[in-house]
Amino acid sequence: MSLEMFESFLEEHCLKATRQRRSVYAEILAMDEHFDVDSLLLRLKQNGQRISKATIYRTLQLLMECGLLRRVQLAPDGMDAMYAACPEGCAIDNLVCTTCGKTVQFSKEGVCNLCEDIATKYGFALSSHCLNIFAVCPECQKKQGDE
Amino acid sequence: MSLEMFESFLEEHCLKATRQRRSVYAEILAMDEHFDVDSLLLRLKQNGQRISKATIYRTLQLLMECGLLRRVQLAPDGMDAMYAACPEGCAIDNLVCTTCGKTVQFSKEGVCNLCEDIATKYGFALSSHCLNIFAVCPECQKKQGDE
DNA sequence: GCAGTCAATGCGATTGATTCTCAATTGCTA
DNA sequence: TAGCAATTGAGAATCAATCGCATTGACTGC
16 A cells, blocks of 8 residues: 555655665565664565665665654664654554564554643644553563573 | 662672763763763863763663663654663653754653553563654744744 | 772774765656 | 666765773772
8 A cells, every 4th residue: 555655755756666666665565574774685685676785775765754664773772773664654663572672563542642642732743653662572571480 | 869870780790980981971961861972972071071982882881781871763764873861760752853853851651651551461571661752843833834 | 008900991993884976777758 | 769867786985883902090908
């Protein structure tokens, strides 16, 4: 569905819908997970696509400009650049295990309402939000208990 | 108050409470705002401190390990590394203007409760969270209206 | 208070992610 | 299908962050 959004964004801004741009976004949608630039490049190559890293960076930039992609911070000290496709409404909420790094994307309408309330309280006009919850997943809790 | 927390963390881990480590954290507390490495270095130099950038990075790393500091992402495509001191409970909630970059740190107990609920639902043990709300501040709304 | 020890610092070099440059390629329009 | 302008690819350049090592300085026992 949002491949069309990307294409209409390109059209509106007089940008070309090239093979590379399409395949980058298609691959992102196919992954259905957060990713870094190297793993995206690897997957594209494995699928037989010819594409350079520079083009990937340029396309990611475009996708962020049109709100279809976001950088996400998957650790409190997160140095690594990770990206994730934005679902409808452009909110990304992650539950991240601080031990093994496993992440769960969830959505809960309560979060949006809360953000709306807070923005309104300070006179801001809500655009989007990003919530990361850092916690220990059940498997890691069990492992820690065993020691 | 939390300068002592830092010092006891250092003691517990057999690390030395050096002049540089103290002054970095003191400066962070004095700033009471998010910051990047360069502005922190500048302020320390202006205060007459002799300190190198490498030491600042090493100290920030330590502060993050003991939970007194966090990286924050102040834009949906946030490329720049910004840091902020963690208040009690180690939650950082920001309301960020997507137009001018102004940020408001707020705290609302509802957010913590919601995170607790979500973590529990997935069987995770809550550690901390980080919520960024991207919105347009009142001033920028007004400016946009004027055009 | 003083000397000795070893962690911490500072500096310069290095790494690695991201961006830039520019010639070659490729979408799109007529 | 030709022509133009935008886009791409490859490698160079940039810049934040890290590393290595000689020097400095915080803590211990005397």
